[in-house]
Amino acid sequence: MRRAGRWYTRNLRWPAWPHSLVNRTLMTLLVGLAVVQGAGLTIHALDRIELQRFAELRDMGIRAMSIYRSAVATPLGDRASALREMELGPNVSAVLALAPPMVPEPTQPPYVGQIRVNMNLVPVRAMNRPRDIVIRGAPWSDMICIGMQFPDQGWLILRMNLPRPRPWHSPTFLIAFVLMTVAAAILSIWAVRRLTKPVTLLAEAAERLGRDVNAPPLPENGPDEVMRAAVAFNTMAARIRRFVQDRTFLLTAIGHDLRTPITRLKLRAEFIEDDEQRQKFLSDLDELDAMVSATLVFGRDTADTEPAVAFDMVALLRTVLDDAADARPEAADALCFSGPAHLTVTGRILALKRSFANLVGNAVKYGNAARVTLTTEDGMAMVTIEDDGPGLPPDELERIFEPFYRVEDSRNRETGGTGLGLPIARNILRAHGGDVVLGNRAGGGARAVVTMPA
Amino acid sequence: MPKPFNPRELLARIRAVLRRTSDRAEKLVEPAARTVRFSGWTLEPARRRLLNPDGVEVALTGGEYDLLVALVERANRVLTRDMLLDLLRGRQAGPFDRAIDVAISRLRRKLEDDGRHAQLIKTVRGGGYVLAADIERS
Numbered sequence: 001m002r003r004a005g006r007w008y009t010r011n012l013r014w015p016a017w018p019h020s021l022v023n024r025t026l027m028t029l030l031v032g033l034a035v036v037q038g039a040g041l042t043i044h045a046l047d048r049i050e051l052q053r054f055a056e057l058r059d060m061g062i063r064a065m066s067i068y069r070s071a072v073a074t075p076l077g078d079r080a081s082a083l084r085e086m087e088l089g090p091n092v093s094a095v096l097a098l099a100p101p102m103v104p105e106p107t108q109p110p111y112v113g114q115i116r117v118n119m120n121l122v123p124v125r126a127m128n129r130p131r132d133i134v135i136r137g138a139p140w141s142d143m144i145c146i147g148m149q150f151p152d153q154g155w156l157i158l159r160m161n162l163p164r165p166r167p168w169h170s171p172t173f174l175i176a177f178v179l180m181t182v183a184a185a186i187l188s189i190w191a192v193r194r195l196t197k198p199v200t201l202l203a204e205a206a207e208r209l210g211r212d213v214n215a216p217p218l219p220e221n222g223p224d225e226v227m228r229a230a231v232a233f234n235t236m237a238a239r240i241r242r243f244v245q246d247r248t249f250l251l252t253a254i255g256h257d258l259r260t261p262i263t264r265l266k267l268r269a270e271f272i273e274d275d276e277q278r279q280k281f282l283s284d285l286d287e288l289d290a291m292v293s294a295t296l297v298f299g300r301d302t303a304d305t306e307p308a309v310a311f312d313m314v315a316l317l318r319t320v321l322d323d324a325a326d327a328r329p330e331a332a333d334a335l336c337f338s339g340p341a342h343l344t345v346t347g348r349i350l351a352l353k354r355s356f357a358n359l360v361g362n363a364v365k366y367g368n369a370a371r372v373t374l375t376t377e378d379g380m381a382m383v384t385i386e387d388d389g390p391g392l393p394p395d396e397l398e399r400i401f402e403p404f405y406r407v408e409d410s411r412n413r414e415t416g417g418t419g420l421g422l423p424i425a426r427n428i429l430r431a432h433g434g435d436v437v438l439g440n441r442a443g444g445g446a447r448a449v450v451t452m453p454a
Numbered sequence: 455m456p457k458p459f460n461p462r463e464l465l466a467r468i469r470a471v472l473r474r475t476s477d478r479a480e481k482l483v484e485p486a487a488r489t490v491r492f493s494g495w496t497l498e499p500a501r502r503r504l505l506n507p508d509g510v511e512v513a514l515t516g517g518e519y520d521l522l523v524a525l526v527e528r529a530n531r532v533l534t535r536d537m538l539l540d541l542l543r544g545r546q547a548g549p550f551d552r553a554i555d556v557a558i559s560r561l562r563r564k565l566e567d568d569g570r571h572a573q574l575i576k577t578v579r580g581g582g583y584v585l586a587a588d589i590e591r592s
Contacts, residue, residue: 263458270461289458311511315564319513322560326517344510349503353513 022196029188037181056162057111057144061118063089064146064158071156072128079154091161100134100147101157111135115146127151198226202233213241252299255292262289294420297354298403298427306348313343313381313454317372320356324364331364334388339374345381345454347432355428356383358421359436359448363387367445380434381454386447391440400438401426490526492587493574495565497526504564518561525575525585532582558583 018024067088074082083094112135119133134147146158201218208215217237218230266285272278317337325332363370367387375382392400392407399405404419422436429436434452441447490497494507502519504512514522524533524541538554558575561567567574576584 259458266458267461309511310509311513312506316513318560318564319515319518322515322518326515344508349511349513 021199022192025192025196026189029192030185033181033184033188037177041177053111053162054114057114058118060144060146060160061115062122063092064115064148064160065119065122065124067092067094067158068130068148068156069122069124069128072124072130072150076150076152076154079150079156083156091163093159095157095159097147097155097157100132100149100155101136101145104137104143104145106136115144130156198222198229202229205233205237209237209240213237213244248299252296255295255299258292259289262292291418291420294418294424298420298424306350308346308348310344310346311349313345313374313383314339314341316349316353317356317374317383320353320360321370321372323357324360324370328364331368334369334371335360335364336370337372337374339372340376343374343376343381343454345452347452348428351428352432355425355436356450358425359385359450362421363389363446363448366390369445376454379454381452383450383452384447385450386441386445388445391444391446392438394440397438488591491590491592492526492529492585497522499523506566512564514564515560517557518564521557521561525583526589529585529587529589532578532584534582538583 018027067083067086070086071079071083071094080096083096086094088094115135116133128151130148131151132147132149135144136147137144142162142164144160144162146160148156148158150156205215205218215237217234220227220230220234222230262285266282269278269281269285272281314337317339321335321337325335360370360372363385364387367389369386369388371386373384373386375384396407400407401422403423406419422438426436429450429452432452434450436448436450439447439449488499490499496505496509497503498505504514504519504522506512520541521538524538535554562572562575565574574585574587576586578584
């Protein structure tokens with residue numbers, strides 16, 4: 001049972017079953033082509049067999065009548081010996097009988113007609129004409145049997161073996177057929193690839209747009225339908241871009257406008273007499289300020305115009321770690337890097353620096369350590385950042401990337417933070433065709449894994 | 455000081471600056487806008503970035519950048535620890551002597567200058583560093 005089940009599953013997912021549009025279209029076309037070619041071939045073969053048969057039947061009629069004429073001219077007693085000596089031609093046997101042939105089945109009318117017409121072509125004296133003619137055997141079978149009744153006595157029975165039909169009469173026909181099929185198949189492959197290429201391009205463009213709203217537009221050329229699709233896609237991309245820009249602009253405008261009142265509040269807070277109250281007031285304002293700053297950074301990243309440059313990833317990571325060490329000298333010993341000496345990648349260096357700074361900053365803040373490892377694999381650079389903290393609740397590993405979302409424990413004032421560090425980091429990395437995921441280490445502590453095209 | 459700032463800090467800084475201005479040494483960091491080349495490396499002050507001989511950008515921390523600019527500005531001249539300290543003051547916490555050495559060693563690593571046989575940033579016995587390279591400005 002188990003075995004049968006496995007077989008079933010395996011065959012449902014038959015690896016040769018085409019999944020791509022190119023292969024499916026190709027398969028449809030080629031199967032269609034094969035059916036058409038097969039049908040054409042069959043029609044041709046049947047036609048050819050038919051013609052061949054007609055020719056044979058005509059020939060047969062004339063030969064049968066010629067034999068009969070020689071036989072009827074011979075006196076009754078000598079006919080048997082005369083027949084034996086007669087040159088009958090290939091595949092023909094002749095016997096004398098008293099009754100007409102009973103086997104095989106009677107021949108259908110059109111073929112009977114063909115034989116009879118040709119029999120009449122052979123001149124025979126009227127008194128010698130056969131009194132009756134019986135023709136049996138289908139032209140598809142191997143043998144035709146013709147019985148002719150002598151005017152005086154008995155029947156002449158001729159058995160004629162038919163040669164096998166040869167529909168593939170000429171070898172050039174087969175060669176031509178194969179060449180035609182191959183040419184049609186090659187043309188189909190070429191045409192299908194060409195026609196489905198815009199679909200692939202469209203999919204790639206959609207993928208790019210998903211990563212980077214400012215991705216270059218699709219070229220608007222090609223056949224009408226393709227061009228229309230490209231224009232529609234570009235229009236959609238432009239609308240999305242404008243939408244994102246408007247939202248970002250709104251966000252940054254609000255953030256920016258909030259700064260002035262916050263600064264004014266800070267100034268006014270300085271005049272609060274009560275030391276404790278003033279301190280609380282100021283720390284609240286600082287928090288508000290940090291949130292506004294993070295919002296501005298978040299908005300700037302989305303609409304960033306920083307050009308991509310080639311830079312050394314190792315130097316970048318070391319810089320981020322050194323900055324973190326400078327900011328938290330007591331944790332400096334828990335910050336380390338391992339990886340190659342150099343790795344050149346292309347990207348927006350300032351944005352990526354911010355992204356890694358956020359990840360390392362989180363590791364230091366919540367995990368008191370940041371062990372950064374850089375590896376490369378299959379054209380992707382992988383950066384892991386591990387810490388020694390309590391790790392993360394498993395069901396929050398994905399939600400933590402939502403803007404302003406914070407793990408419940410860290411909502412208290414001590415750790416600070418705005419809930420934008422991780423979304424910013426992920427935004428930047430995704431815009432570079434990479435990503436970041438969070439997980440927990442087996443030995444405790446969190447691990448951020450960054451992947452990026454190298 | 456960047457906006458937004460703490461008004462108390464601003465006041466404290468203004469006072470500190472006023473206190474210092476009388477005996478302040480000449481400024482070490484000139485706002486050089488011209489691109490500088492040394493030993494194949496390119497320093498672009500306009501964009502605050504360093505390119506290695508292959509044209510690949512090498513990230514620097516703020517302290518490293520200021521240190522490198524100071525060394526390049528006074529290339530082939532010895533910069534004492536005190537001068538460098540003045541430059542990095544306020545940026546680095548902790549014991550200052552060590553801060554300079556740490557910053558120099560980081561910078562050497564970024565410039566692929568072997569610490570023991572440094573060719574680019576040489577240690578001068580008796581307290582200082584010198585950037586030994588031909589400077590080409592454009």
